[in-house]
Amino acid sequence: QVQLVESGGGLVQAGDSLRLSCAASGLTFRRYTIGWFRQAPGKEREFVSVVRYNGHTYYADSVKDRFTISRDNTKNTVYLQMNSLKPDDSATYYCAADSGVILSSIRNHVNYDYWGQGTQVTVSS
Numbered sequence: 001q002v003q004l005v006e007s008g009g010g011l012v013q014a015g016d017s018l019r020l021s022c023a024a025s026g027l028t029f030r031r032y033t034i035g036w037f038r039q040a041p042g043k044e045r046e047f048v049s050v051v052r053y054n055g056h057t058y059y060a061d062s063v064k065d066r067f068t069i070s071r072d073n074t075k076n077t078v079y080l081q082m083n084s085l086k087p088d089d090s091a092t093y094y095c096a097a098d099s100g101v102i103l104s105s106i107r108n109h110v111n112y113d114y115w116g117q118g119t120q121v122t123v124s125s
Contacts, residue, residue, distance in 0.1 A: 089121060
């Protein structure tokens with residue numbers, strides 16, 4: 001059974017940093033593309049970042065140059081380092097996994113089969 005567990009969220013001030021983790025089990029981790037998405041109250045789930053099975057990374061324009069995604073295949077874990085946080089970054093952050101999502105579809109959450117329960121990030125101004 002595939003399981004994704006996010007951690008690392010919290011309440012911080014604008015300009016602070018957080019590192020989110022997504023620990024995966026029940027899958028052949030190195031074969032999976034892992035994405036981070038976020039959802040604020042009343043808004044749709046939106047793409048944040050993704051690291052593909054081959055290590056290539058992609059970011060939403062809103063977080064580029066502030067967030068860094070990485071993966072450690074020895075620990076079955078993906079990290080999202082978030083720097084210079086802004087109040088607009090406040091949301092529940094979810095990690096998602098899929099082994100078959102193609103490059104043109106990586107930014108759409110509907111293309112991911114497995115999801116974690118989410119971790120809350122709140123950035124105060």
